[in-house]
Amino acid sequence: MTDLAVNRLPTSAQAEGRLVAEQDARDQIAFSAAHAENYHEPVLVVSRQRLRINAQRFIAAMPRVRPHFAVKANPDPEILGIFQQEGTCFEVASIAEIDAMLKLGTNMKTVFYSNPIKSPASIKHAAANDIVWYCVDTPQEVEKIAAIKPDAKLYLRIEVSNEGSSWPLAGKFGASPQGVEAIIEISEKLDMQLCGVTFHVGSQCTNINNWVEGIRAANNIFTHLSENGFSPELLNLGGGYPLQFTGQEPSIEAIAAVINHELDAVPEHIQVMAEPGRYLVGSAGCLITQVVGIATRDSARWVYLDTGVYGGLMELSQSFPATMVSQRTGEAGVWTLAGPTCDSIDVLGDHRLPVNTQAEDIIYMPNLGAYCTTCASDFNGFPTPKMQMVD
């Protein structure tokens, strides 16, 4: 799934990247360690300072690009508040996320409704609460929005390559060139403002070229829209900015250098935004979990944890990169990890942990601030990881 051969770094940069990733993991373990004492259930420790630094770093790297935090990555109200203080706007996908924006007291005109398929009830809710911008990637969605919010501003989600992303999104969403024509046609007919373009390169994307392709395709569509009597005003670069699990992933600065260069070709009057989710919140969160038991069955060696696919580690089941650090030291070996439930899909793949791992060992998993607690259920009676904020 993940193709790290894309954007392969020279050897010296590889070594340097690995050191940066290792130091980052140690820093995250350091800010969480106090919560490993008197451990009784899984906990996601989130650093306020890290949230601020991540937002500041993103903004500094791409001065022309306004970040809209993808709320689904971690909708915790305190986290949303910190990002708002740092000058971040937001992207939502549901009624509950719209309500989170109202509660936050954010300017609803800056909230982007980026789910390409919205229920009529949720469009009504968004319209009643002054949301202006709506994503479309099919003609049907244009018709649905036109019937409820005729003065909406629409931005067109186009398909782009998701090659080199750990969590691809292409296929489910994004209009093909033919689909774009159909959307332009219906927007003209219904007199809807089609005035932006967006794309999503896939989550944890390590292939910078996907953004380049997306920006170039968007630029062509801007010209095409203008020729058809529309007034393009928005370029939305979507999400996908990666965390440093191995250090072989491009840094936000490396991605920014390429994006910034590419944006020189985008007309100045076009407002540029992005929708980082994982990047802003991921490295601010470190999961602390505990070994429930080990098991050997013939040559198979298993470690069972107190949280798993159902308890916030869904992504790990899809061979997503992960860092695991045991409190126990000693020689490492390969174990198959599993969650605590009795379901056979609750398996987390093969990972390196000390060969002498035992029940009640504490395991740290850095870089889990995004898509962890928010994806967890208490299926089978096991508690979901609770969030703990630290300074």
Ligand SMILES: *Cc1c(COP(=O)(O)O)cnc(C)c1O
């Ligand atoms: C999930 C999502 C994002 C955030 O993606 P990350 O990979 O977390 O950066 C951004 N935009 C849309 C439309 C999304 O669905």
